[in-house]
Amino acid sequence: MNPFAEYAIAFLLLLGGAFTLIGAIGLARLPDFFTRLHGPTKATTLGVGAIMLSSVIYFTARGDGIGISEVLITVFLFMTAPVSANILAKAAMHIGVKTMDGTEGKPWEQ
Amino acid sequence: MLDRLSFPQPWLSLILFVTWQFLSDGISGGSLVLGLILAWAIPQMTQGFWPERPSFMRFWLMPKYLARVLKDIVIASFEVAALIISPRKPRPAFVCYPLELEHPLAISILASTISLTPGTVSADVSDDQRLLLIHALDTEDEQEVISTIRKRYEQPLLEMFK
Numbered sequence: 186m187n188p189f190a191e192y193a194i195a196f197l198l199l200l201g202g203a204f205t206l207i208g209a210i211g212l213a214r215l216p217d218f219f220t221r222l223h224g225p226t227k228a229t230t231l232g233v234g235a236i237m238l239s240s241v242i243y244f245t246a247r248g249d250g251i252g253i254s255e256v257l258i259t260v261f262l263f264m265t266a267p268v269s270a271n272i273l274a275k276a277a278m279h280i281g282v283k284t285m286d287g288t289e290g291k292p293w294e295q
Numbered sequence: 296m297l298d299r300l301s302f303p304q305p306w307l308s309l310i311l312f313v314t315w316q317f318l319s320d321g322i323s324g325g326s327l328v329l330g331l332i333l334a335w336a337i338p339q340m341t342q343g344f345w346p347e348r349p350s351f352m353r354f355w356l357m358p359k360y361l362a363r364v365l366k367d368i369v370i371a372s373f374e375v376a377a378l379i380i381s382p383r384k385p386r387p388a389f390v391c392y393p394l395e396l397e398h399p400l401a402i403s404i405l406a407s408t409i410s411l412t413p414g415t416v417s418a419d420v421s422d423d424q425r426l427l428l429i430h431a432l433d434t435e436d437e438q439e440v441i442s443t444i445r446k447r448y449e450q451p452l453l454e455m456f457k
Contacts, residue, residue, distance in 0.1 A: 204372060211379035220387050222416050223375055223432045230411065231372035253317045263368075267410030267417070274418035274430065284387070 190246035197239035204232030218282045219274065226270045234259055300335075303342050308334040356455045363447070367412040374414060378433055385433045389418070390440050392427040395449055399424065401456045408448050415440065 211224035237255045244252040302308045315330035316322050378385055396402050402424060406417040414432040421428070431440050 204376060207376045207379055211375070214379060216384065217387075219416075219418075219430045220385055220432055222430065223414065224379065226410050226416060227368070227372050227375045231369060234368075257314065257317060263411065264407075267407035270410050270416050271406065271418065274416060278418060284389075 186246050190242055194239045194243050194246075197235045197242070201232045201235035201239065204235065205229055208232060217284055218277050219284060222270050222273060226266050230262060230266050233262055302335060302338060304338040304345065307338050311337055353455045353457075356451065360448075360451050360455070363451075364408055364412065367447075371412050371414065375432065378414075386435065388431050388434050388437060388440075390415075390429045390431055390434075390437050392429050392441055392444060394420075394425055394427055395445075396452055396456065397424070398456050401452050402427070405444075405448055405452055409444060412448075415444070 208224045208227075208229035212221055215221045215224065237259045241252045241255045244255075312330045312334040315333055316326055319326035319329075394402060394405075396405060402420060406420065406427060409415050409417040409427070409429060414434065416430045416432075417427055418430050419428040420426070429440065429444075434440050
């Protein structure tokens with residue numbers, strides 16, 4: 186395999202792994218429910234995106250054709266992440282989860 | 296009766312059909328038939344959930360918007376990652392964002408964009424669809440959040456759905 190492709194794959198795998206790890210750390214470290222929502226919708230999205238991209242490069246460099254299913258997985262992930270975050274936020278507001286001290290503004294009631 | 300056999304959302308049906316061909320291992324008779332069935336059944340089942348179609352939409356502006364969002368997702372991920380690792384506490388805030396967009400589809404695109412981009416998650420839309428409640432992870436100034444979203448995302452969407 187082309188060494189450039191190998192470096193690119195290794196780099197993207199590391200990047201993806203790092204972001205996924207940081208997303209998990211954020212889930213444990215951030216102080217309240219609403220701030221924890223931010224981890225999975227962003228850091229992890231890029232993490233999975235990078236891993237998928239490395240998979241695309243791997244299969245393309247091996248000559249198996251471009252991996253369209255990886256692209257589809259990424260698209261589905263980008264479409265579903267905001268929806269799940271939104272539903273989680275709504276549910277949390279509905280049952281009145283406490284926000285951390287120093288949060289400005291308030292969730293509304295309706 | 297004939298209603299049941301039609302394709303109420305032709306574009307959605309086409310996208311579903313093509314997506315199914317990509318998902319299955321190579322195009323075969325079976326994948327074509329199953330793709331057709333899915334392209335017919337899914338729009339039929341979800342018909343009640345779709346908002347009214349916008350009267351006019353500038354589709355060709357979409358790629359530019361998507362490129363901008365993709366770039367912002369990458370930047371946002373680095374910012375959030377840095378904040379998670381740094382020892383200082385985040386300064387979260389709930390921000391009420393007054394919507395200029397009116398079409399439900401445009402609002403849901405904006406809300407999804409907000410959830411994916413720098414430090415913000417959209418939490419709720421008010422019942423009259425005029426306000427969007429946003430949770431910002433780390434912000435000092437509410438107005439800044441609002442003006443950034445207005446400039447970067449809502450203006451292009453307004454142009455698209457005018």
